[in-house]
Amino acid sequence: AGIRIPRFCDHPLLKPAGACRQCLVEVARPGRDGNLAKMPKPAASCAEAVSPGMEVYTQHTSDVALKAQHGIMEFLLINHPMDCPVCDKGGECPLQNQAMTEGRAKSRFIDVKRTYPKPIQVSSQILLDRDRCILCQRCTRFQSQIAGDRFIQLQGRGGGTPGYGVHSLNGSQIGNFDSSVLGFTESDGNAPAAVSAQYAGPFGTLGFEGGFSAGPVADSEEDATGRPFSSYFSGNIIQICPVGALTSASYRFRSRPFDLVSVPSVAEHDASGSAIRIDYRRGTILRRMAGEDAEVNEEWITDKDRFAFPWQDGIDRLKAPLVRDAASGQLIPTSWPHALSVAARGLKEANGVGVLTGGRLAMEDAYAYSKFARVVLGTNDIDFRTRPVTAEEDSFIGSTVAGSGLGVTYKDLETGGHVLTVGFEAEEECGTVFLRLRKGFLAGTVNVSVVSAYETGGTSKMGARFIPAAPGSEASLLDGLASGDPSFDGLAEGGIILVGERAADAPGALSAALRLAERTGARIAWIPRRAGDRGSIEAGALGALLPGGRPVAESTARVDTAAVWGVDSLPETPGRNTQQILDAAADGSLDGLLLAGVELADLPKGAGDAINAARFVVQLEVRGTVISDRADVVLPVAPPAEKGGSFVNWEGRIRPFGQVLTSVQRPDRTVLNELALEMGTDLGLGSLADAVTEISEFHGWDGARLKAPSVGAAATSTPAAGHAVLASWSLMLGAGSLQAFEPHLAGTARKPVAVMDAATAKAAGIGSQLTLSGPSGELTLDAVIRPMPEGVVWVPQNSVGCQISALGVRAGEQVALEVTK
Numbered sequence: 001a002g003i004r005i006p007r008f009c010d011h012p013l014l015k016p017a018g019a020c021r022q023c024l025v026e027v028a029r030p031g032r033d034g035n036l037a038k039m040p041k042p043a044a045s046c047a048e049a050v051s052p053g054m055e056v057y058t059q060h061t062s063d064v065a066l067k068a069q070h071g072i073m074e075f076l077l078i079n080h081p082m083d084c085p086v087c088d089k090g091g092e093c094p095l096q097n098q099a100m101t102e103g104r105a106k107s108r109f110i111d112v113k114r115t116y117p118k119p120i121q122v123s124s125q126i127l128l129d130r131d132r133c134i135l136c137q138r139c140t141r142f143q144s145q146i147a148g149d150r151f152i153q154l155q156g157r158g159g160g161t162p163g164y165g166v167h168s169l170n171g172s173q174i175g176n177f178d179s180s181v182l183g184f185t186e187s188d189g190n191a192p193a194a195v196s197a198q199y200a201g202p203f204g205t206l207g208f209e210g211g212f213s214a215g216p217v218a219d220s221e222e223d224a225t226g227r228p229f230s231s232y233f234s235g236n237i238i239q240i241c242p243v244g245a246l247t248s249a250s251y252r253f254r255s256r257p258f259d260l261v262s263v264p265s266v267a268e269h270d271a272s273g274s275a276i277r278i279d280y281r282r283g284t285i286l287r288r289m290a291g292e293d294a295e296v297n298e299e300w301i302t303d304k305d306r307f308a309f310p311w312q313d314g315i316d317r318l319k320a321p322l323v324r325d326a327a328s329g330q331l332i333p334t335s336w337p338h339a340l341s342v343a344a345r346g347l348k349e350a351n352g353v354g355v356l357t358g359g360r361l362a363m364e365d366a367y368a369y370s371k372f373a374r375v376v377l378g379t380n381d382i383d384f385r386t387r388p389v390t391a392e393e394d395s396f397i398g399s400t401v402a403g404s405g406l407g408v409t410y411k412d413l414e415t416g417g418h419v420l421t422v423g424f425e426a427e428e429e430c431g432t433v434f435l436r437l438r439k440g441f442l443a444g445t446v447n448v449s450v451v452s453a454y455e456t457g458g459t460s461k462m463g464a465r466f467i468p469a470a471p472g473s474e475a476s477l478l479d480g481l482a483s484g485d486p487s488f489d490g491l492a493e494g495g496i497i498l499v500g501e502r503a504a505d506a507p508g509a510l511s512a513a514l515r516l517a518e519r520t521g522a523r524i525a526w527i528p529r530r531a532g533d534r535g536s537i538e539a540g541a542l543g544a545l546l547p548g549g550r551p552v553a554e555s556t557a558r559v560d561t562a563a564v565w566g567v568d569s570l571p572e573t574p575g576r577n578t579q580q581i582l583d584a585a586a587d588g589s590l591d592g593l594l595l596a597g598v599e600l601a602d603l604p605k606g607a608g609d610a611i612n613a614a615r616f617v618v619q620l621e622v623r624g625t626v627i628s629d630r631a632d633v634v635l636p637v638a639p640p641a642e643k644g645g646s647f648v649n650w651e652g653r654i655r656p657f658g659q660v661l662t663s664v665q666r667p668d669r670t671v672l673n674e675l676a677l678e679m680g681t682d683l684g685l686g687s688l689a690d691a692v693t694e695i696s697e698f699h700g701w702d703g704a705r706l707k708a709p710s711v712g713a714a715a716t717s718t719p720a721a722g723h724a725v726l727a728s729w730s731l732m733l734g735a736g737s738l739q740a741f742e743p744h745l746a747g748t749a750r751k752p753v754a755v756m757d758a759a760t761a762k763a764a765g766i767g768s769q770l771t772l773s774g775p776s777g778e779l780t781l782d783a784v785i786r787p788m789p790e791g792v793v794w795v796p797q798n799s800v801g802c803q804i805s806a807l808g809v810r811a812g813e814q815v816a817l818e819v820t821k
Contacts, residue, residue, distance in 0.1 A: 003058050006069060006098045008076075008242045009136035010046040013298060014145055018044035019137045020076070022098070024068040026057035042068040059102075073103045076134050079114040080243070087132070089244035091257040095134065120175065122152055124747025125249050125307060126234050130173050133245040139174065139237035146300065148438055148461035149231035174245070230748045232431055232732050235306040239289055240299075249744040250307060251287045255279075264291055266647055266657040267305035268360070268531045268640045269738060272432035273649025274301045278309075278641065278660045285309055285641060285660070296410055296653070302431035303745060304732055309641070310741035316623045318636035331634060336674075343633040344678035346616040347377065350592025354581035355382040357541050358597025359530025360738075361668060362645030363654070364691040366532060367539035368669035369596065370547060371683055373575075375567055376676045380543045380552050380575025381590070384536035386602040388810065389577045391709075392511060393504040394544050398706025400514065401526045402537045403549025406652045408496055408525035414440040418490025420449045420522075422474055422513055424500025427458025428732045429529050430650065433498070438462050449487040451477060453727035454755055454788035470789040471727045471812040475508030475713035478516050491520035501528045502729060505812050507714040514708055527650040529730065532597070535648035539695070543575025544706065548698035551706050564697045566684070578603070582610040591615035596637075596668060599737060600626045601798070601805050620668050623737070635675075638665040644688050719814050724760055724793040726772075726804065728811040734799040752802035754781040755794040760817075761785055769820040774807030780820055793817065 008020035024042035030053040031037050038057075042065055045056070059066040077099060084090040119127035139152050155175045238246045260279040267274040267288075275291030288309055290301040321339030322331040347353055355373045357366060366384065373382040383389070413419060413436045426434035440446030441463045448464035451474055455466040465486060469477050481488040491497065497517055503509040517524045528534060540547035540561075550557035551574075558570045576584060584590035586609060593614045600608055611617060611630050619631040622639045642663035646656040666674075669685050676683040685691050719725055733739065733749035754770055761783060764770070771780045772795065779802055781795060788794070793815065796802050809815055 003060065005045055005058065006073075006102050007046055008094060008098075008134060009138060011138055011141075011240060013300075014138065014141045016044075016047040017137050017141060018047035020134060021072045022069060022076070022102070024072065025059070025065045026062040028055040028057070029053060069102050070104065073099060074108070077103065077107065078109045079131065080134065081113065081115075081131055086253070087244035088247050088252060089241075089257075093244065094242040116173070119247070122246075123230060123234060125303065125744040126238065127247045127249055127252060128152075128174060129245050129247070130175075132243050133174050134243055135172055135174070136242055138240045138242065139246060142233075142237050142240060143231070145442070146236070146435060146439070147231055147233040149233070151231045151234055152237065230750060232302050232304070232427065232748075233300060233435070234748070235303045236290065236300050248287065248307070250742065255281050255286050260286065263658065263660045265641070265660060266655040267301060268647070269302070269304050269308060270430050270432075271528050271531060271534060271650040272297060272302075272305075272430050273531075273647055273651070273653060273655040274305055274432055275655075276301060276305060280661060283661060285312070296649070296655075297432045298435075300432070300435055302732065303748065304431075304739070307745040308739045308742055311738045312622065312639035312641050314623060314741045316740075318621060318624055318628075318634065321636065322628070322631075322634040324632045331628070331631075339633055339635060340675055340678045343618045343635065343675055346632060347592055347594070347618065347675075348679060350616050352381070352584070352590040353377045353379060353592035353594055354576065354585060354590050355379075355541075355594045356386070356578060356581060356596070356598050356603075357382065357384045357536060358386055358595075358599070358602075359384060359528070359532045359536065360597035361532040361536060361541075362640065362643070362657075363532070363535030363539050363648055363695065364645045364685075364688060365596075365668035366536040366541045367547065367691060367695055368672045368683065368685050369594075370540035371565060371685070372672045372676060373594075374546075374561075374570050375565055375683065376679055376681045377594075378571055380571050380573060381581055381584075382541055382543055382575055383578040383581065384533060384541040385578050386598055387501075388579050388604045390504060390507070392507070392711045393709075394542070394577065395706050395709035396504075396510040396514070397526070397537060397542070398545055398549065398551060399708040400524065401534075401549075402542075402545055403701050403705070404652060408498075408523050409651050409653075410436050412496060412523075413437055413446065413498075414443070415445045416440070416496045417445075417493050418447050418449070418487065418495035419498060420451070420487055420491060420495065420516075421498045422451045422478065422500065423503030423506065423509060424498050424527055425450075425452065425456060425458060425729050426462070426498075427456070428729060429500060430527055431732060433527065433650070434458055434462070437464075447486075447490055449490070453792055453794050454786050468787075468789050470716065470792050471725050472506050472714060472716050473789075474503065474506040475512040475711075476716075478509065478512035479713055481516060488516075488520060491516070491522040495520065495522040497522050497524045499524060499526050501526070501533070502811070505810070508711040511709045511711040512713060525650065531647045531649075534650060534652065535646070538648055543577055546570075547695065548701045549705060550698075550701050551704065554704050556703050557701070560701075560703075561698075564694060582607050585614040586610040588613065593617045594620075595627060595631070596620040598627060601803065605805075605808065605810075620671055623740075625737070635671055636665050637668045637671055638663050643667040646692075719791045722764060722818075723814045723816050724756065724764075724791050726807075726809055726811055726813055726815050727792050727794040728797040728804055730797040731799055734796060735803060736798060746800070749799065750796070752781060752796045752799040753784045754779075755784045755786050755788065756792065757788045757790055758785050759790050760793065764817040765819050766817060767819065771818040771820050772807060773816040773818060774804075774809040776808030777806040778818075779804075779807060 005023045007023040009017050023045045025045045027043045028036050028038040116130040118129045122128050140154050155173050259281050263278050265276050265278045267276050274297035275293035277289040277291050279287045288306050290299050292299050320333040323334045323339050323342050325332050357369050448462045450459045450464045451467045451469050499513050546561045562570050617631045618633045620635045620637050628634050641660045644659045646654050673683045673685045731750050766783050770783045771778050
C-alpha cells in the first residue's frame, strides 16, 4: 500500500521469524459474532498471515503501533554500542536510519551496557562483534534455509540463564557453537573439554548430549584451519546483517561506505554469471557485494565471488611488456611499439601458430582471438580448453551447446521437477546452481539425482538421490536407466539433465546423456567450470567452430563468416585441439604459440616440454606465471575490473559488465587489434562497441551443425592389487591463481583428504593416513571412509598441498595406495 513499515529481521528471501519485533502493527479481525475486534497486543506484521476481513493499523493511524515501534527501538538501543563512526556498517545501517525515525532523541538508559569480548572468529574470514548484534536471526536463517551449512546459530535464552549459579551465556547471543571461543563454563564453573571437531550444545556440552547436532564433524567437512564451520556462502550474512555485528576480516575498518564508489559488475570465477557490486576507493577495490538479479543469483553469491578479487592487482602484476633479450636470454621490460614489433615478426616467421586462450576471457576478447587466428594467422588451430579433450566433446559442444541461445534457466532448475547431474558437483563447481537446486528441494518443486563417485555434503544438502559411479562407468550407468527407476521416471516428466565439463573425461558419457535425454524427453544443459568458457564457444575459440556455432567444415558457414569479417576466404581445415596443438609444438610441426589465460598446471601432461620446444611463444596475461618465464614476448593486459565486456553464463545468458577502474593496461582485444595492425591487417576491433556490433551479426545461424556424438560406453577394468581408480574434481576454494593474495578466504577452504570405501581401505591396509603414488610423484593425505564404489579413491584436483598433477595422472587413471610410513 506504499506505507513503510520499519523492520530488521524481515528479508524477502528468508522465511518470517518475528524476531526483532520492530514491525509491530495493530490488527483487527472479525470475531465469531462477525464484529471487528482488535487483537489484545500489537502483532509482528512480517509473520502475521493475511485473513478475510482483516484491518491493519500502522504507525500512521495507530498510537499503539507507534508507541510499540518506538519502545522496541529503545530496547534494541539499550545495549547497542554507540560506535557508529568506527563501525563498518555506519552510513548504510538500517538500525542507524530507523533510530533517527523510530527512536528517541535522548536515551533514558543510565546503566552500564552489556559487553562481550570481541571479535569472535566465526571463520578465518567472518568476524562477529556480539555486542552490536540485535538478534534478528537473519544470519542463522540464511545458514539453515539457504546455504544448509551449520556455521552460526543462536545460543541461550532471554537476558540470562536462570538456575545456573555459574554461567557465561549472558543471555541470547549468536555464536558458532565452539565452547573454547564463546567461553562457556559448566554449572560447576569448570571450562568444558575442547570440542574442536564437534558441534557443541547449549552449555558447552557435545552436540549429541545437548541436542543440537549428531556430531562429530567429519574430517572432509573441516576447513583449512581445522575448524568445522566452513561454508562457501558465509559472506552473505555480512551483507544481510542489518547492523555491524558481522564483518569481513579483509575489509574490517578499512573504509566507510560513504567513501566508496559503487559499480555494478559480474563475477569472473565460475559459469554462474552472478551479479555483483564492486566498491572502490582511490583506485583500489576494497570489497565486493552481491548484486540483485532475480533471474540469476537473486541476492546471493559465493565467498569466492565476494572475496577473491585481490588477484587482479597483486605484487606479480605485469606492468610493462617484456621481450627476451637474445644475448642474456632474460626477459627485459620494453616499450609497447618494440614489443609489438618483435611479436609480429616472430609470429610471421613461425611455421604455424597455435592459439590457446584459457577460460578467463570475456566474450569480446575470445572473439578477438578467434578472428585473429583465422584472419591474421590463417589457421583454425585455436582452443579455449586447458585440459585433454576428445572428438566426442567437440561434437557435443558443436551440436548441443554452441549457438543454442538461452536454454535451461535458473528458474527451470528451481521448478524443474527432476534434475539429474552427471560429472558435475554443483556446490563446488557452480555455487549459484547449488543454491537454486537446494531452494527447489526445500520448496518441494524439484528432486535431484547425482551421478558421482561419492555422496558429498552438497549432495546431502540438496536431499539428492546419490547414484554411485566409478570414474569411466557413467556411460553404462546412464544407458542402464529405464522405466521404473525414480531418476528415469522423473526425467520423463519434463526433467533436466545437467552435464558438467568433467563428463568428457568418461568415454561415451556425453553421448549417453544425449541418448537419455532423447529417451525421456528431458532437456539437457552443459555447465563448464570457468566464466569465459561458454562465451569462448559462442565466439568461435574452437578449431572446429566459427562464431555462433558455425562449423568450419561448412562452406556456407565460412562464406557467412568471411562476409562479416570483410575477407575473401577463411581456412577450410578444422583446427587442432589443445592436446594436438601441444603435440605439434613438441614434435616441431608447429613452432609458434599464442597463449592467454593459460596455467601450466591446468594443461595436459607434457605441456611444459611442448612450450619449451616451440621456437616462438607470445603470452598475453595479467600476472606473471610459470609460462611467462618460457615466453619470448609477454604482453600485459587488463583484468576484468579494468575493462568492459561480457561473460556468457551456463544458461547462454549474456552478462555484460562495465569498466570499474581506470587503467593504463589494455584489454586482450585491443592488444590483438594493435598486433594485427603491426602484421598488416586491420581487425576492426579498436573499441568495445566495434566488437559487440560484430558479434551481434553472428546471431541466428540456422544452417548445418556438427553431428551429435554417438560413442558407446567403454569397458571398465578392475584396479590392480594395491591400486585404485582416481576420482577427482576441483573444490571451489583451492590453489587456483584467482584466489591469490586473500589469506582469510584461503583459511575457509575445505581440508584436502582422500575418500574411499571401507573395503578398499581394508584391502590396502589403510588407517588414518595414506600415500597415493603416480608416475611423477606422491601425495600423503588423511583418509576418510565413505560409502562409495569399491576400488575408487577421491582426492581434490587442485587444492593447497594436494594437486593431482604432481602425481602425473588424471581422474579415471589408476594410482597406487600405500600405508603412510
